[in-house]
Amino acid sequence: MNEDEKKVIEQIVINTVKKLISEKDNPNRVVLGISNKHIHLSKEDIETLFGKGHELTNIKDLKQPGQYAAKEMVKVIGPKGSFDKVRILGPARPESQIELSLTDARTIGIKAPVCESGKLEGTPGITLEGPCGTVTLTHGVIIALRHIHMPPSVAEQLGIKDKDWVTVETCGIRKTIFCNVLARVSDKFDYEMHLDTDEANAAGLNNNDYLKIIPNR
Structure with a gap:
């Protein structure tokens, strides 16, 4: 990979991260916690x-x-x-x-x-x-099991019920689709997705990254 190609990839990553940050208040954007x-x-x-x-x-x-x-x-x-x-x-x-x-x-x-x-x-x-x-x-x-803690207010906006399965998409050079993510809905929860270190490292993720939820229909 030459320097021009590296710069193009770096700019794509920067633009993607900026887009995620600007959309982080959208209900289908969930913050990541790595366990x-x-x-x-x-x-x-x-x-x-x-x-x-x-x-x-x-x-x-x-x-x-x-x-x-x-x-x-x-x-x-x-x-x-x-x-x-x-x-x-x-x-x-x-x-x-x-x-x-x-x-x-x-x-x-x-x-x-x-x-x-x-x-x-x-x-x-x-x-x-x-x-x-x-x-x-x-x-x-x-x-x-990979899962998302979700308050009822967010679940209602997304049309998700407790124990539903959703798909979650990451971004960046190691873009990954996580299937079979369990939604755990409760008024005792704050909005957060949990992955273990194996899953997060494989996708090149860090704590507090924002991921996109795609409800399974």
């Missing part, structure tokens, strides 16, 4: 790992209301390897859940299914090691 591997813990498991009565420490609010990144981290141990210092997200949940990318799961020898958050039946288990104890889960490891 690195992380853990949701039950109150019982928090106390086993960090001590009785321990409460998670909020160090950063996330875009979804009431959700936050906690100061606390644990070691995640699989059959073929482990990850140190995996972040916990709060608040506590009824049941513990570990979200990995496909690459993460393969690295530590876990065959985790791609599924919706909270749908843990039949999922593999894993061991978590904290400063005060160890928890061996019988299930709870997933690769999170």
Whole structure:
């Protein structure tokens, strides 16, 4: 590729980004949040790992209301390897859940299914090691299904219902079409799409990029 061709491509990318920024308030433009591997813990498991009565420490609010990144981290141990210092997200949940990318799961020898958050039946288990104890889960490891958190006001404008499937389009040199994106509609949600690191890297995406929703008819 010569310099003139590079300049043409760069200008196309710049113009596309400007167009997306100018249209970011349109209901079919959704901001992206990229999910690195992380853990949701039950109150019982928090106390086993960090001590009785321990409460998670909020160090950063996330875009979804009431959700936050906690100061606390644990070691995640699989059959073929482990990850140190995996972040916990709060608040506590009824049941513990570990979200990995496909690459993460393969690295530590876990065959985790791609599924919706909270749908843990039949999922593999894993061991978590904290400063005060160890928890061996019988299930709870997933690769999170790509999804969009959507308030009812936006869903109504787009003609989308909770649990509908939509298609999402990116832009740029590595333009990608994501099919089978689950719409999760609730008045408890802020408008945001979630991809894991594998999916985002493959499409050359960054946090806070704007993507285009194409409802499936």
